[in-house]
Amino acid sequence: MSTFTMDTSTSRATPTPVPGKRMTAPSIRARKEKVEGGYRTEQPLVMLTAYTMRMAQLLDPHCDMLLVGDSLGQVIYGLPSTIPVTLEMMCAHGAAVVRGSWHSLVAVDMPFGSYEGSPDQAFANASRIMKETGCAAVKLEGGEAMAPTVDFLTRRGIPVIGHVGLTPQAVNILGGYGARGKTGDEAKLIERDALAVSEAGAFCIVVEGVMEEIATTIAQKVAAPIIGIGASAECDGQVLVTDDMLGMFERTPRFVKRFDDLAARISEAARTYAEEVRGRTFPTADQTYRPKPRQD
Numbered sequence: 001m002s003t004f005t006m007d008t009s010t011s012r013a014t015p016t017p018v019p020g021k022r023m024t025a026p027s028i029r030a031r032k033e034k035v036e037g038g039y040r041t042e043q044p045l046v047m048l049t050a051y052t053m054r055m056a057q058l059l060d061p062h063c064d065m066l067l068v069g070d071s072l073g074q075v076i077y078g079l080p081s082t083i084p085v086t087l088e089m090m091c092a093h094g095a096a097v098v099r100g101s102w103h104s105l106v107a108v109d110m111p112f113g114s115y116e117g118s119p120d121q122a123f124a125n126a127s128r129i130m131k132e133t134g135c136a137a138v139k140l141e142g143g144e145a146m147a148p149t150v151d152f153l154t155r156r157g158i159p160v161i162g163h164v165g166l167t168p169q170a171v172n173i174l175g176g177y178g179a180r181g182k183t184g185d186e187a188k189l190i191e192r193d194a195l196a197v198s199e200a201g202a203f204c205i206v207v208e209g210v211m212e213e214i215a216t217t218i219a220q221k222v223a224a225p226i227i228g229i230g231a232s233a234e235c236d237g238q239v240l241v242t243d244d245m246l247g248m249f250e251r252t253p254r255f256v257k258r259f260d261d262l263a264a265r266i267s268e269a270a271r272t273y274a275e276e277v278r279g280r281t282f283p284t285a286d287q288t289y290r291p292k293p294r295q296d
């Protein structure tokens with residue numbers, strides 16, 4: 001069954017729109033229910049990162065949400081951290097991912113420096129991201145300090161995903177990418193951050209690189225679904241960087257499971273191609289334009 005049609009007016013491969021089928025911020029939020037003693041999620045939420053149209057097409061049917069992560073700084077652009085990532089990069093890749101998806105909610109990371117200054121700055125840049133990409137939500141890093149900004153955006157029509165625990169844009173403050181919440185005091189701060197962002201209106205929260213105990217507490221206490229990355233199975237959903245999960249990266253954090261070894265497969269394909277070009281065994285007649293033999 002073909003899921004795509006070619007939109008000839010733009011010559012772009014675009015998904016056939018299915019009205020009303022795309023996941024929405026309220027539908028994600030509603031996956032978590034109030035029960036006695038806290039909150040729980042029946043079926044875990046599935047999120048992966050995507051940066052390109054074609055990858056979005058392939059991942060979209062299997063996910064609830066696609067995240068255009070600022071990890072594209074490292075993954076796509078070879079930058080040393082997410083700090084140098086620009087609004088222009090996020091908009092370009094965000095638009096590509098929206099064009100390649102029709103089912104998953106697409107969220108775009110707000111890059112470092114585009115939202116921390118004030119709620120006004122955050123609104124100006126988040127609305128630009130939504131207008132230029134067609135995404136349904138933005139994600140921003142930070143806890144209590146960002147709660148007023150999360151509140152400001154959500155009251156003005158912008159669904160927000162929070163991100164607490166290991167927040168990579170704060171790498172220069174944290175001093176590295178080590179797991180967070182190893183002391184009781186730090187654990188309390190991360191819990192307060194998640195609660196503050198949830199109460200400010202975030203429809204879900206990414207919790208990254210924290211001890212399992214914290215994830216257990218937060219998942220139970222916080223109304224917004226908790227999407228974990230390196231935060232144990234106690235979360236309401238999981239996210240990974242797609243390139244990590246496909247085995248495209250040499251060195252990956254401990255929390256990554258490799259579901260494939262694409263790096264090895266790509267190297268092998270390139271090696272075979274080079275061998276055949278050099279040995280003149282590619283191209284063959286099948287890949288060569290020749291006049292058709294006459295039919296009469």
Ligand SMILES: Nc1nc(=O)c2c([nH]1)NC[C@@H]1CN(c3ccc(C(=O)N[C@@H](CCC(=O)O)C(=O)O)cc3)CN21
Pocket residue numbers: 070071074075082168176177178179209241243244249252253254255
């Ligand atoms: N490819 C990729 N995957 C990610 O998960 C990711 C990015 N890029 N870029 C943005 C942030 C940065 N993240 C990172 C980066 C490194 C580690 C890491 O090296 N962790 C080590 C422990 C490091 C330490 O203790 O200092 C580990 O073994 O888990 C973890 C998360 C998560 N995000």
Ligand SMILES: CC(C)C(=O)C(=O)O
Pocket residue numbers: 049067068069070071072109163206208229239240241
């Ligand atoms: C790892 C996820 C949560 C992220 O923020 C990113 O890909 O930038």
Ligand SMILES: [Mg+2]
Pocket residue numbers: 069070071082109
């Ligand atoms: Mg990010």
